[in-house]
Amino acid sequence: MLQTTAAIYGQGKGETVALITDGRFSGATRGFCIGHVGPEASVGGPIALLRNGDIIDIDAKKGTINVRLTKKQLASRRKKWKPKKINFGNGTLWKYAQTVGPAYLGAPTHPGGKNEVKVYADI
Numbered sequence: 001m002l003q004t005t006a007a008i009y010g011q012g013k014g015e016t017v018a019l020i021t022d023g024r025f026s027g028a029t030r031g032f033c034i035g036h037v038g039p040e041a042s043v044g045g046p047i048a049l050l051r052n053g054d055i056i057d058i059d060a061k062k063g064t065i066n067v068r069l070t071k072k073q074l075a076s077r078r079k080k081w082k083p084k085k086i087n088f089g090n091g092t093l094w095k096y097a098q099t100v101g102p103a104y105l106g107a108p109t110h111p112g113g114k115n116e117v118k119v120y121a122d123i
Contacts, residue, residue: 001019001021001023001024001025001026001029001033001035002026002028002029004019004021005019005029005030005031005033008031009030009031014030014031015031017031017032018031018032018033018034018056018058019031019032019033019034020033020034020037020047020056020058020065021033021034021035021037021047022035022036022037022038022039022040022041022042022045022047022103022104023035023036023103024036024103032058032060034058034065036103036104037065038102038103038104038105039102039104040102040103040104042083042084043083043102044078044081044083046067048081049067049069049074049077049078049081050067051077054067054068054069055067055068056068096109099111099113099114100113100114101113101114101115101116102114102116105117105118
């Protein structure tokens, strides 16, 4: 996320734009950033339903994030959502994709990892 936050600041928008992602951050990330939103967009999580121009309200004191869309609008988008096609058929990324589970559950990498329901650190 360092490159992304650097780009936001490089455009002079660092004090007015928040970054919301299903990814994680390094110690060098700066600005108003919200990470680990899950489930991930790649499996149809909340970020996958957003479009350019959607308004998102963030209340850091209350710890809430809400998009200004109705439940009906979100349901309609969810019905139309399709996963992106993966553009790699071999190599390390392919191998990783065959075993990795969702990041919000610890990104387990073992056969069956995609079906994990708990983070091992929480057991």
